Amino acid sequence: MERQFVCIECPRGCALTVTTDGKTVNVTGNFCPRGKKYAEAEVSCPRRVVTSSVRGMSAMIPVKTRGEVKKENIFAVMKRIRALRINRDVALGEVLDPDIDGEGTPLIATAQYHREQTDGQ
Amino acid sequence: MKKQLVIIGGGPAGLAAAVAAYDAGVRDMVVIEREEKAGGILKQCIHNGFGLTRFKESMTGPEYAQRFLDEVQKRGIEVRTNTFVTALSPEKQVTCRSEEGIFTYEADAVILAMGCRERSKGALNIAGTRPAGLYSAGTAQKYVNIFGHLPGKKVVILGSGDIGLIMARRMTLEGAKVECVCEIMEHSSGLKRNIAQCLDDFGIPLYLEHTIVEIKGDERVEGVVIAKVDKEKKPVPGTEREIACDTVLFSVGLIPENELTKGAALPLDPRTKGCLVDGSRETDIPGIFACGNVLHVHDLVDFVSEEAEIAGRAAAEYILCGEREKQLVLTSAGENVAYVLPQRVEKGRDVKLYFRVRSAFRGAVIRVEAGSVQKAYKRIAVAPGEMDNVTLKAADLTDADNIRVSVLREG
Numbered sequence: 183m184e185r186q187f188v189c190i191e192c193p194r195g196c197a198l199t200v201t202t203d204g205k206t207v208n209v210t211g212n213f214c215p216r217g218k219k220y221a222e223a224e225v226s227c228p229r230r231v232v233t234s235s236v237r238g239m240s241a242m243i244p245v246k247t248r249g250e251v252k253k254e255n256i257f258a259v260m261k262r263i264r265a266l267r268i269n270r271d272v273a274l275g276e277v278l279d280p281d282i283d284g285e286g287t288p289l290i291a292t293a294q295y296h297r298e299q300t301d302g303q
Numbered sequence: 304m305k306k307q308l309v310i311i312g313g314g315p316a317g318l319a320a321a322v323a324a325y326d327a328g329v330r331d332m333v334v335i336e337r338e339e340k341a342g343g344i345l346k347q348c349i350h351n352g353f354g355l356t357r358f359k360e361s362m363t364g365p366e367y368a369q370r371f372l373d374e375v376q377k378r379g380i381e382v383r384t385n386t387f388v389t390a391l392s393p394e395k396q397v398t399c400r401s402e403e404g405i406f407t408y409e410a411d412a413v414i415l416a417m418g419c420r421e422r423s424k425g426a427l428n429i430a431g432t433r434p435a436g437l438y439s440a441g442t443a444q445k446y447v448n449i450f451g452h453l454p455g456k457k458v459v460i461l462g463s464g465d466i467g468l469i470m471a472r473r474m475t476l477e478g479a480k481v482e483c484v485c486e487i488m489e490h491s492s493g494l495k496r497n498i499a500q501c502l503d504d505f506g507i508p509l510y511l512e513h514t515i516v517e518i519k520g521d522e523r524v525e526g527v528v529i530a531k532v533d534k535e536k537k538p539v540p541g542t543e544r545e546i547a548c549d550t551v552l553f554s555v556g557l558i559p560e561n562e563l564t565k566g567a568a569l570p571l572d573p574r575t576k577g578c579l580v581d582g583s584r585e586t587d588i589p590g591i592f593a594c595g596n597v598l599h600v601h602d603l604v605d606f607v608s609e610e611a612e613i614a615g616r617a618a619a620e621y622i623l624c625g626e627r628e629k630q631l632v633l634t635s636a637g638e639n640v641a642y643v644l645p646q647r648v649e650k651g652r653d654v655k656l657y658f659r660v661r662s663a664f665r666g667a668v669i670r671v672e673a674g675s676v677q678k679a680y681k682r683i684a685v686a687p688g689e690m691d692n693v694t695l696k697a698a699d700l701t702d703a704d705n706i707r708v709s710v711l712r713e714g
Contacts, residue, residue, distance in 0.1 A: 188499035192355045193603055193689070195495030230500070233350045233363055234476060235448050242451045244349035244365045253504070260476050274369055292349065293365035300339075 187224050191216040200225050228253040233292070236266045236278060240300050243268055243278075244292045251283040259283050271296050307622050308332035309397045309410040311388050311563065314343020315604050316595025316611040317416035318371035323615025324414075325378045328623050333408070334375070334382045335399060341375075341382050342368035343418055344441070345604065347448045350469055352496075356605035367604060391415075391563045393588055412590040412618040415564060415578070416611065419596040421466075422556040431517045436524035440466040440554035444473065453477050455550025459527050460484040461515050463491035463498070465602070465688075467554025472501035474552075481505070482546050485513040485529055487536055490663050492688040494602065515551070516543060524549050557600045567591065574642040575599040581631055581647045582654040583617030584610065589626050592618050599644050599657075602690055606657070632700060637670070637709030641687065650700050657692045658708050660685045666713035669693060674703035685710055 183203075189196040194213055198221040201208045209221040223229055229250035235242040251259050259282050266278060272295040282289040308329050310317045313336030321334050340346065345353070348364030355361055358370070375382060386401040397408040421439040438446070438454055444466065446452045456479050460467045463486040471481045484502060489511055491498055502509050510529065516538050517528040531542035559577040569586050572579050577598040578586040584594050594614035595607045620627070630650040634643040641659040648654045656671070663686040671678040676699045685691065695706070 188495045188503075190496040190500045191361075193352070193494050193496065195499070197495075230504070231351050231361070232476070235349055235451065237451055242449055244363060244448065246349075246351060246363055256476070260478075264477075274366065292363040293346075293369065 185225060187221055189217040189220050191220050198224075230256060232256055232259050232263075234260060234263045236263060236268055236289075236291075238268045238272075238295055238299075239297055241295070243272060243295045245278060245289050246292050247282060248277075248288045248290045251287050252285070255283045255285075259289075263289065268295070269297065304406060304408050306331060306333055306397075306408045307411045308414065308618055309395075309408045309412075310334045310414040310416055311391070311397065312336065312343070312416035312418055312595075312597070313338075313341030313382055313384070314416065314418050314595065315345055315368065315371065315607045316418065316597070316614075317341075317343070317414070318368070318375055319608040319611035320414045320416055320592075320594055320615035320618070321380050321382075322371065322374045322378065323612040324619045325380055325615075327616045327619030329619045332380060334380065335386050335388050335397070336382060336384045337387045339384055341372060341384060347441075347445050348469075349448050350473070353604050356603065357608060364604075371608070388563060391567045393567050393569075395588075395590055410590075411622050412592065414611075414614050414618055415586075415591065415593040415597050416595050416614075417560040417563065417597040419557040419559045419600050421553070422558055424551075424553045424555075429515055429518055431519060432521055434518070434520040434522055434524045436520070436548075436550045437518070438550065438552055440464075440470045440552045443470055443550075443552050447473055447477060453479060455479060455524075455548075457482060457548040458550045458552060459515070459529075459546055459548045460552045460554060462486065462554035462556070463493050463509060464554040464556065465493040465497050467552060468493045468497040468501040470552055470554070471507050472505060475505045475507065479550075481507045482548055483508045483510055483529075485510050485515060487512065487514045487532055490686070494688060514538065518551060519545070524551055527551060557596065559597045559600065561597060564593070564597070572642070572646060574636075575644060579646045580644070581629065582613075582645050582649050582652055583620075584614035584645070585617060585621070590618075590621050592621075599642070602688060606690065632673075632703050632706060634706045634708065637672075637707045639710045640708050643706075643708050648695075648700065648706060650703075651697050653694065653696050654700075655692050655694045656706070656708060657690055658710075659690050660687055660710045663687060664712060668711050668713050670709045670711060671695065672707045672709075673699055673705075674701070676700075676703065681713070682710075 233246040279289040345364035345368040353367040390398040519526040530538040592614040594611040631647040667682040667685040669680040
């Protein structure tokens with residue numbers, strides 16, 4: 183079977199073609215090894231990094247999953263992210279939930295946050 | 304107040320310029336930022352994909368900004384937040400307003416790093432009323448990511464620029480239904496990977512050569528009428544279709560924020576909507592430099608940082624070594640090239656020429672003509688949404704009186 187993908191690993195956006203015959207997976211169109219890895223994952227188990235923001239006391243805290251979660255789990259992950267409330271100071275990179283997808287992927291803050299900080303711009 | 308260097312804007316351009324100027328020896332400087340925190344638009348760009356070129360890792364906007372904020376802080380560079388620049392004079396007086404009042408810096412050098420703003424719906428001439436629920440994509444991004452409010456539940460997005468694509472995914476993740484993205488052109492101006500990961504991943508349709516012809520609703524948006532457009536971008540009668548929605552996001556382009564620049568009587572390039580600069584990003588007024596999205600709109604922040612460092616180093620050289628006699632050569636946009644930046648190049652120095660193509664195609668050859676020197680570079684594909692660059696050595700420019708960049712089809 184042949185499938186086409188656009189690689190999302192970098193802004194280049196290579197047009198990837200994956201051919202599978204049940205046993206072997208062949209990738210063409212990739213500029214670098216990351217494209218091959220991405221295409222192989224797309225035909226077996228597509229995964230994505232999820233980025234969002236979590237409600238702090240008086241401002242939102244940007245977050246991401248440290249590593250990719252299964253694509254099929256994205257909305258379940260979002261539901262858990264939306265339910266989170268943070269009432270403390272947070273450092274950049276701090277783990278806010280050690281297992282956001284039920285498979286061990288942590289959710290981390292992508293900015294530092296002070297409890298009293300406002301969303302004033 | 305005297306200041307050797309005043310940098311207007313504390314976004315990615317201003318921060319990178321400050322660090323570069325410091326490292327080149329300038330100490331007496333200030334970065335002016337109108338918001339409560341520096342970092343610029345990156346603060347609300349919480350998605351990943353930043354920094355791949357520069358840091359070889361995929362970072363979110365806030366993480367990318369923090370790298371530079373850390374460098375600024377490490378050097379003890381003054382960042383004046385909650386401060387708004389109200390005027391810039393050709394004599395490099397920078398007038399500011401803050402809670403402390405109105406004050407003026409007398410600067411030896413100024414770096415313009417004000418960024419850009421979104422083109423508004425008003426610029427589009429769409430028929431209909433003015434109900435609630437119409438937002439520029441960046442405004443919606445700020446509401447969702449910074450304030451934590453979802454602007455609507457059923458969304459139509461006009462324009463397939465990257466911010467529109469990113470917001471299609473973001474609104475979907477937050478529980479809204481994005482009905483479609485309409486793009487008037489034959490191709491999206493957004494990155495291919497954003498079409499894949501923001502639209503295709505969530506089954507959001509992208510209608511190319513479509514636009515919104517009418518907005519329905521009095522108090523609140525109730526729907527839009529979309530239609531196919533012909534080659535002249537005029538709606539084709541009979542192709543109209545109504546889509547119910549409560550929100551319309553506009554992602555229809557970015558314009559460099561040059562109000563201050565105009566006040567200083569600096570001429571602007573009609574194509575880039577930014578200043579005319581040479582390779583060191585110096586404008587028509589010696590000692591005033593420009594970089595980042597205020598100079599020309601970039602697709603990738605990595606290139607903003609790189610450009611800001613050029614401006615920062617050049618400003619330092621101007622401050623510490625004085626004005627330099629420059630022998631300049633003009634650049635020009637040839638076939639299928641929308642613009643070339645810088646608009647002039649200094650002889651005796653290497654230069655990286657940035658340019659945008661007019662149309663997308665596969666199999667391209669970039670041709671650079673500089674006097675007796677002719678160069679050709681192959682590309683697998685080119686697209687208007689992807690700024691490209693080539694580097695020329697000082698030796699390539701010796702007998703050039705113009706540098707012309709063209710992009711031709713291969714063969």
